[in-house]
Amino acid sequence: MFAVIGRVRIKTGAEEQTRSMIAEGGVSMIKAMAGSGSAYWARTLDGDLMQHSFWLFDTEANARVAEATFNRLRDMPDAPATFVSVDVCDVVGQV
Numbered sequence: 001m002f003a004v005i006g007r008v009r010i011k012t013g014a015e016e017q018t019r020s021m022i023a024e025g026g027v028s029m030i031k032a033m034a035g036s037g038s039a040y041w042a043r044t045l046d047g048d049l050m051q052h053s054f055w056l057f058d059t060e061a062n063a064r065v066a067e068a069t070f071n072r073l074r075d076m077p078d079a080p081a082t083f084v085s086v087d088v089c090d091v092v093g094q095v
Helices: 015-032 060-075
Strands: 003-011 036-043 052-055 080-088
Touching: 003 015, 003 060, 015 036, 052 060, 060 080
Parallel strands: none
Antiparallel strands: 003 052, 003 080, 036 052
């Protein structure tokens, strides 16, 4: 199993817009990706509002496709969040 772990900084005042984007597009986008499993989005509680995306895939190749999708955030200057990072990781343990 492979994880795509991405981070974005939510712009001030865009908290609800980004939450809606997950519900209205993010969930269906992940479900439509080849080899997708679970996906989670989490936000920090204090300081800069950072959002962490944790998407699971069956193969590294499918995770790399998702990574490319996440990387497109770099090209969206009017997006409600600023791209910080994205990594493809080998899941080495779970509970």
